[in-house]
Every structure is written in structure tokens, then in C-alpha cells.
Amino acid sequence: MNKEPGMTVIVKTVTRLTVGIILMYGIYIVMHGHLSPGGGFAGGVIIALSFVHLMLAYGKEVAFKKLSMPVASVLESMGAILFISVAFLGLVGGYFFFHTLGKGEPFSLLSAYMVLFSNIAISLKVGCGLFLVLITIALAGKEIKK
Amino acid sequence: MTYFLCMIIFAIGLYAVVAKRNMIKIIIGIMVMEYALNMLFVLFGYRQGGRSPILEKAQTITNIVDPLPQALILTAIVIGLATTALMVALAVRIYEKYGTFDITKIRKLRG
Amino acid sequence: MTDINVILMLMIVGSIIAVETRDMLSCVVVVGVVGLFQSLAFLVLKAPDLAIVQLVVEILSLVILLRVIIRKEASEPQHHPDYFPMLVGITLSLLALLFVHPILRELPQFGQPVMRVAKEYIENGMKATGATNLVSAVILDFRAYDTLGEAVVLFTAVCGALIVLRKTGRKKKGEPETEA
Structure with a gap:
């Protein structure tokens, strides 16, 4: 079992069972950011942690198969563009960051659309950015060890 | 009293940054200083017997703690993580070049 | 009010251990403990958003620091202690505390x-x-x-x-x- 990269069988099995739950919890935190504690920053870091968890247990190849570095860069830029476009949408109503997307009904999931879309954009940006940084540091550490 | 305890943590971080030689120790000192400052901001906004700033459905809100410092610190924590990663990247690069984390040996401009 | 003071004192003890330990691995782990105490303190201070973010960020920074120091210098090399930077550091810290003390007295009371x-x-x-x-x-x-x-x-x-x-x-x- 030691031929393939990664940790032991116990760690791999537990990872296979938990990594999906961690990812879903991150998405839940992002989507409910305007109703309950959490939001784009916490959810983004949790999403990054789920991929990091995969990388630590299975080696970098498996993690790259799920989310490769070019895809992560593109997603990070998409987050930035989405956030800026939410901001520019305010120019329709008056000024930068104006609240044009409706407010919806409070205490329901689809409400406060500006906060919702900004949360999604921030979570993409934070998650992919931190994943890229950690992957790069881990690979550099492996370089030194040789 | 509470504010002063918080500033003692800041002073410990300052001591680590000034007096230690190991680069990782210096990064840890900066992290400790960050903790102290974030904590100080949140302490400023605490109200005695207050509630967390999340509204409930059928309740009129009276005493809520100040949400403004919390909102400022929420971004500062994530920025702190990113800058820590940047410092660690620089430390890794210096270790590749000089083979040590000691800042007194880096000054010799080897290579 | 006493519970937040107790948590702050535990954080002070943790920071002193983290700064002064020679073994780098335990040093990094103790920094993680300090961060977890801060997450607990945010929860006591009625800031659940900050508690979640601090907990998660602490785990990620712990992973980053561990990835760097693992298989490198496991402990600080034993050199004869250098008293001059230690003296300067203690002096600067005490001066900072001395100057910040009257400013903190001018601020509004804790809790109001x-x-x-x-x-x-x-x-x-x-x-x-x-x-x-x-x-x-x-x-x-x-x-x-x-x-x-x-x-x-x-x-x-x-x-x-x-x-x-x-x-x-x-x-x-x-x-x-x-x-x-």
C-alpha cells in the first residue's frame, strides 16, 4: 500500500467519507451568509480546506484532478469579476455599489440579492486564492526535501 | 484591565519580532501581534449583556453588540492569513538560497 | 467579564510559551492553541462570524507553518545566548506598555x-x-x-x-x- 502517494489506508478512508461533507458545509455557509453566522470569507476558507484535505491525504495528483491550478486561477478571476460587476450594476440606479438588485423577503434564502451574490463572489476568490497559495508552498517544500 | 491584558499579548509579539533570530519565530511574533489587535477591536465593541448581531424573526431588538468592529476585523483576519502565507513564501525562498532560517547568517551575502 | 479575562491570561501564557520554546514543532502547535483560544474569546464576546473565521483560518495557517518547518531544523540551534537583542526587546515591549497605558484609560469602559x-x-x-x-x-x-x-x-x-x-x-x- 505504500507504493501510491499519500498517507495510510485509515486516513484515506476517513478522507473519502468526510471530504464531501466538508465541501457541502462550506457551500451551506456561503449560501446562508446573510441569514446566519458565516459568509463568504468563512465559506471560502472551508472550501479551500476541503481540497487541501484531499491533497494531504491522497497526494497532489488526485487534488489536481479535481481542481487543477489553471482552473483555480480562472475561478479566482471569475470571483473578482463577479464582485466588480455587482458593484457596477449599482451605476444603473445611481452610484457605485448602489442597491439595485431587490431586497426580497427577509428571513428567506433568496433575499438580499446583493449580499448573496457578493458572498458567492468572495467565496470563489478567497477559496481559490488560498488553495493556490497552499499548493505552491507545499510543492516548494517538496522541492527542498530532495 | 481587559484592554491592558490584551496589550500584554501585543508586547510579547513585539519582543519576539525584535529579539529572536529565527525567521519562523519572527513570523510567529507577527501572528501574535495580529491576534492581539483583532481582539482589541472586538473588545471595544462589546456591550455588557449584549446579544450577537443577528436578528430574529419575532423579536424586537434592543441591546446588540457593536457590529462595526466585527465587520472590519472579519476582513482583517483573512488578510492576515494571506500576508502570513506571503511571509512564509519569502522564508522558504531564503531557506532555499542560504540553507538556514537564522537572520544573522543571511547577512553575509553568500552567493 | 471574568471569563474573558481568564481567556486572555491563558492566551498570554500561550504566547510566552510559543515565543520561548526551542522546539519549533511545539512552538507552531502552541501558536495554534493561542488562535483557538482567540476563537473561544470571540464566541464569548458575541461575535460568532469571527469565531468561525478565526477557527478555520487558524487551521489553514497551522497547515502552512507545519508544511514549512517539517523535516527542516527541528529545533533552534544551541548558540550562546545573546543578551543585547533580548535586552532591547524587553525594553521596547515595556516602553510600549508604558505609553499605551494612559491611552487605554481614556477610552470608554469595557462593556459600555x-x-x-x-x-x-x-x-x-x-x-x-x-x-x-x-x-x-x-x-x-x-x-x-x-x-x-x-x-x-x-x-x-x-x-x-x-x-x-x-x-x-x-x-x-x-x-x-x-x-x-
Whole structure:
């Protein structure tokens, strides 16, 4: 079992069972950011942690198969563009960051659309950015060890 | 009293940054200083017997703690993580070049 | 009020151990413990958003620091102690505490904040934005410029780390991975 990269069988099995739950919890935190504690920053870091968890247990190849570095860069830029476009949408109503997307009904999931879309954009940006940084540091550490 | 305890943590971080030689120790000192400052901001906004700033459905809100410092610190924590990663990247690069984390040996401009 | 003081004292003890331990592995682990205590303190101070973010960020920074120090210098080398920087450090810390003490006495008492700006947000927050989490309403609606600046700083830090650690252009050949 030691031929393939990664940790032991116990760690791999537990990872296979938990990594999906961690990812879903991150998405839940992002989507409910305007109703309950959490939001784009916490959810983004949790999403990054789920991929990091995969990388630590299975080696970098498996993690790259799920989310490769070019895809992560593109997603990070998409987050930035989405956030800026939410901001520019305010120019329709008056000024930068104006609240044009409706407010919806409070205490329901689809409400406060500006906060919702900004949360999604921030979570993409934070998650992919931190994943890229950690992957790069881990690979550099492996370089030194040789 | 509470504010002063918080500033003692800041002073410990300052001591680590000034007096230690190991680069990782210096990064840890900066992290400790960050903790102290974030904590100080949140302490400023605490109200005695207050509630967390999340509204409930059928309740009129009276005493809520100040949400403004919390909102400022929420971004500062994530920025702190990113800058820590940047410092660690620089430390890794210096270790590749000089083979040590000691800042007194880096000054010799080897290579 | 006593519980937050107890947590702060535990954080002070943890920081002293983290700064003074020679073994780098236990040093990093103790920093993680200090961060977890801070997450607990945020929970006591009625800031659940900050508690979640601090917990998760602490785990990630612990992973980063562990990845760096593992298999490297496991402990600080034993050199004869250098008294001059230690003296300077203690002097500077005491001076900082001395200067900050009268300023902290001028501030409002702990537990009675001045909430001139926040009163507006608390009264009109839900009507103006529709979000019931006031912290989210403040960072993404009332003060979205702050978040925009934060995104720029985060992007700059990520770019800096990727550029500092890149390998293309420095190695000879045969390393196709990690071009970002």
C-alpha cells in the first residue's frame, strides 16, 4: 500500500467519507451568509480546506484532478469579476455599489440579492486564492526535501 | 484591565519580532501581534449583556453588540492569513538560497 | 467579564510559551492553541462570524507553518545566548506598555461602547438591505468599498506568494508543472 502517494489506508478512508461533507458545509455557509453566522470569507476558507484535505491525504495528483491550478486561477478571476460587476450594476440606479438588485423577503434564502451574490463572489476568490497559495508552498517544500 | 491584558499579548509579539533570530519565530511574533489587535477591536465593541448581531424573526431588538468592529476585523483576519502565507513564501525562498532560517547568517551575502 | 479575562491570561501564557520554546514543532502547535483560544474569546464576546473565521483560518495557517518547518531544523540551534537583542526587546515591549497605558484609560469602559454609527446600522440594517445578519450587511452593503480593498490586498498577496515561489525561468528543463 505504500507504493501510491499519500498517507495510510485509515486516513484515506476517513478522507473519502468526510471530504464531501466538508465541501457541502462550506457551500451551506456561503449560501446562508446573510441569514446566519458565516459568509463568504468563512465559506471560502472551508472550501479551500476541503481540497487541501484531499491533497494531504491522497497526494497532489488526485487534488489536481479535481481542481487543477489553471482552473483555480480562472475561478479566482471569475470571483473578482463577479464582485466588480455587482458593484457596477449599482451605476444603473445611481452610484457605485448602489442597491439595485431587490431586497426580497427577509428571513428567506433568496433575499438580499446583493449580499448573496457578493458572498458567492468572495467565496470563489478567497477559496481559490488560498488553495493556490497552499499548493505552491507545499510543492516548494517538496522541492527542498530532495 | 481587559484592554491592558490584551496589550500584554501585543508586547510579547513585539519582543519576539525584535529579539529572536529565527525567521519562523519572527513570523510567529507577527501572528501574535495580529491576534492581539483583532481582539482589541472586538473588545471595544462589546456591550455588557449584549446579544450577537443577528436578528430574529419575532423579536424586537434592543441591546446588540457593536457590529462595526466585527465587520472590519472579519476582513482583517483573512488578510492576515494571506500576508502570513506571503511571509512564509519569502522564508522558504531564503531557506532555499542560504540553507538556514537564522537572520544573522543571511547577512553575509553568500552567493 | 471574568471569563474573558481568564481567556486572555491563558492566551498570554500561550504566547510566552510559543515565543520561548526551542522546539519549533511545539512552538507552531502552541501558536495554534493561542488562535483557538482567540476563537473561544470571540464566541464569548458575541461575535460568532469571527469565531468561525478565526477557527478555520487558524487551521489553514497551522497547515502552512507545519508544511514549512517539517523535516527542516527541528529545533533552534544551541548558540550562546545573546543578551543585547533580548535586552532591547524587553525594553521596547515595556516602553510600549508604558505609553499605551494612559491611552487605554481614556477610552470608554469595557462593556459600555459608544455606538453612534452602529445605532444607524442596527435600526435600519434590515429595512435597507434585507439581510438579517448585520455583520454581512455591513461588510457587503454599507461598507462594500472596504471589502473591495480587501479583495485587492488578497489578490496582491496571492500574486506575491505565487511569484516568489515560481520555478519556471530558474530551472533548466523538464519541469512542466506549477506554472501559474
